[in-house]
Amino acid sequence: MTDKKYIVGIFNDEDVVMDAVQKIRSKGIKIHEVFCPYPVHGLDHALGYDRPRMGVPAFLFGITGTCLAFLLTFWTLGIDWPMNIGGKNFFPFPTNIPIVFELTVLLAAFGMSFTFFFMEGLGPSVKPLIFDLRSTDDKFAMAIDLNKNTVSDSDIKAFLSEVGAEEVNVKEV
Amino acid sequence: MAHKHETPSLDESFDFSPELRKKLIISAIIGVAMVALGAFLIKNHWSIGVWDAGHGAEHAAEGHGGGEHHGATLFSRIVANLWMNSVYFLGISVVGVFFLSYNYVAKAGWYTSFKRVPEAFPSFIIVPAVIMLGLFLYPETRHIIFHWTHHGIMEVGSENYDKIIAGKSWYLNFPFFLVRMIAYFAVWYYLWTQIRKYSLLEDETNDLAYYYKSRNYAKMFLIFFAVTSSTAAWDFSMSIDTHWFSTMFGWYHLASWHVAGLAAIMLTILLLKDKGYLKAVTFSSIHDLGKLMFGFSVFWTYVWFSQFLLIFYANLPEETIYFRERFSGHGGRYFAPFIINLLLNFVFPFLILMARDSKRNGTFLKLACGSILIGHWFDFYQIQMPGIAKDQGGIGIIEWGTTLTFASLFIYFVANQLSKANLIAKNHPFIEESLHHEI
Numbered sequence: 001m002t003d004k005k006y007i008v009g010i011f012n013d014e015d016v017v018m019d020a021v022q023k024i025r026s027k028g029i030k031i032h033e034v035f036c037p038y039p040v041h042g043l044d045h046a047l048g049y050d051r052p053r054m055g056v057p058a059f060l061f062g063i064t065g066t067c068l069a070f071l072l073t074f075w076t077l078g079i080d081w082p083m084n085i086g087g088k089n090f091f092p093f094p095t096n097i098p099i100v101f102e103l104t105v106l107l108a109a110f111g112m113s114f115t116f117f118f119m120e121g122l123g124p125s126v127k128p129l130i131f132d133l134r135s136t137d138d139k140f141a142m143a144i145d146l147n148k149n150t151v152s153d154s155d156i157k158a159f160l161s162e163v164g165a166e167e168v169n170v171k172e173v
Numbered sequence: 174m175a176h177k178h179e180t181p182s183l184d185e186s187f188d189f190s191p192e193l194r195k196k197l198i199i200s201a202i203i204g205v206a207m208v209a210l211g212a213f214l215i216k217n218h219w220s221i222g223v224w225d226a227g228h229g230a231e232h233a234a235e236g237h238g239g240g241e242h243h244g245a246t247l248f249s250r251i252v253a254n255l256w257m258n259s260v261y262f263l264g265i266s267v268v269g270v271f272f273l274s275y276n277y278v279a280k281a282g283w284y285t286s287f288k289r290v291p292e293a294f295p296s297f298i299i300v301p302a303v304i305m306l307g308l309f310l311y312p313e314t315r316h317i318i319f320h321w322t323h324h325g326i327m328e329v330g331s332e333n334y335d336k337i338i339a340g341k342s343w344y345l346n347f348p349f350f351l352v353r354m355i356a357y358f359a360v361w362y363y364l365w366t367q368i369r370k371y372s373l374l375e376d377e378t379n380d381l382a383y384y385y386k387s388r389n390y391a392k393m394f395l396i397f398f399a400v401t402s403s404t405a406a407w408d409f410s411m412s413i414d415t416h417w418f419s420t421m422f423g424w425y426h427l428a429s430w431h432v433a434g435l436a437a438i439m440l441t442i443l444l445l446k447d448k449g450y451l452k453a454v455t456f457s458s459i460h461d462l463g464k465l466m467f468g469f470s471v472f473w474t475y476v477w478f479s480q481f482l483l484i485f486y487a488n489l490p491e492e493t494i495y496f497r498e499r500f501s502g503h504g505g506r507y508f509a510p511f512i513i514n515l516l517l518n519f520v521f522p523f524l525i526l527m528a529r530d531s532k533r534n535g536t537f538l539k540l541a542c543g544s545i546l547i548g549h550w551f552d553f554y555q556i557q558m559p560g561i562a563k564d565q566g567g568i569g570i571i572e573w574g575t576t577l578t579f580a581s582l583f584i585y586f587v588a589n590q591l592s593k594a595n596l597i598a599k600n601h602p603f604i605e606e607s608l609h610h611e612i
Contacts, residue, residue: 041611042611051529055528086486086487086488087488088488092485094478094481094482094485094486095482095485095486097478097482098482
């Protein structure tokens with residue numbers, strides 16, 4: 001285990017945590033992550049997240065599927081084992097569309113699922129870092145990574161209570 | 174942020190100015206004049222339209238002498254234009270109430286801020302209804318449009334007897350067809366008037382009962398439209414090519430109507446916003462409508478392609494004739510509309526509406542709307558023209574004129590309806606949700 005140390009503020013209310021995020025960021029304190037029991041509109045903007053660029057990997061996975069499918073149908077039906085189906089020529093374009101479509105969707109979907117697992121650090125035998133179990137029920141947990149902040153521990157703790165945190169815990173991992 | 178911004182005033186009324194009225198009426202008259210001019214030019218062999226093949230007119234001149242059933246004349250082309258534009262604009266109008274209905278039934282709230290726009294569309298139903306009933310009741314135009322109405326075609330022993338068409342006589346016969354047509358127009362229009370009535374009553378009193386009543390009418394509409402959208406497609410479009418049939422056709426036709434209707438709703442909202450109306454409609458709602466447009470233009474392509482692929486693969490002569498006629502029939506004159514149809518309805522909207530930013534940008538959205546609206550005009554053109562206008566078809570002054578007249582009348586009816594009520598349904602129970610909608 002590393003000597004990572006987080007301060008976790010527990011909040012009771014959506015609006016309080018929204019305000020707290022803005023106040024804490026305006027103090028120059030970097031927030032590691034806020035965990036909520038449900039999606040909170042506007043929280044990603046408040047935390048200053050960029051728009052996710054999910055489209056880029058999705059497009060790359062999809063286009064890989066398209067190319068593979070064309071290669072597959074072209075090689076099997078057009079070159080390796082040409083078959084006469086209904087008197088058509090050996091590589092009729094429209095008949096390939098379903099396969100191309102399906103493989104594009106399949107690879108994009110699988111690729112994005114694996115991208116998600118990879119980015120979130122999830123997988124078999126990986127123990128996820130949970131800051132506070134109650135954030136899956138009815139509390140909002142704000143985690144602040146102490147190693148990435150220059151403000152002192154006690155100041156952060158005091159400030160968290162000031163902006164409305166019900167509890168302030170320290171979590172070492 | 175969603176909970177910080179101020180909501181603009183919900184009291185807006187659209188000013189349908191006398192100048193705009195005058196302009197629309199004048200452009201409708203110009204459209205009629207263009208049809209007359211186009212017909213005159215073709216009669217005199219001075220064809221200047223884009224795809225006006227010159228030799229069409231020569232056939233027109235000798236067409237009457239033959240007196241056979243299959244010959245098309247210049248008159249057929251005008252009738253085809255009337256029918257095709259009627260079906261197209263009927264679809265856009267009826268999609269207004271279709272859109273409202275499925276949103277009512279789904280208890281959706283996101284669209285409430287621009288609800289009055291689709292609500293205004295179905296007022297136009299009466300114009301295509303009158304034109305289509307007229308064209309069907311007048312024997313000469315009926316024979317031009319519908320091959321199955323020819324004399325003796327369903328009588329055994331007659332020289333026009335056609336066994337396949339006679340087999341469809343239980344469905345394709347004059348009284349049943351007429352009853353169906355009247356039922357479509359009357360029920361669609363009636364259910365719209367009820368939804369509209371309760372929506373307007375809602376503005377005056379803040380009573381939830383009106384919402385539930387509208388919702389009941391919306392359910393009735395969806396049940397009725399589930400069947401009639403398909404049967405109307407068979408009646409208005411598929412029965413023109415009487416021998417041919419496709420089990421995908423109802424969906425294909427509805428998909429075409431629906432996406433054209435969505436594009437018309439979007440374009441109306443954007444134009445109203447440009448004029449300074451509908452300030453309360455956020456770009457989140459528009460973004461969602463843009464997603465629907467994108468999704469349903471892909472859906473249209475999916476259905477179109479499914480129909481095409483099955484026919485292509487099975488390769489049965491009685492089915493492939495439909496596409497053969499469009500690829501190379503009548504001198505290949507329907508090949509270009511066929512290709513334009515795919516480009517404008519799939520390729521262009523697909524590429525332009527893919528990105529998130531373009532669905533939140535008025536200019537890109539307008540481009541996509543224009544592409545879809547023109548594209549689906551071409552869709553109905555290539556559905557109906559080959560069967561009605563045959564070798565007289567083309568795209569020239571006649572087509573532009575007819576479409577101009579229909580579009581002007583449509584805008585007139587919609588603007589008139591918009592000016593009759595507050596532009597935002599201010600007491601709708603979901604209006605708050607719509608105002609704070611954020612994606």
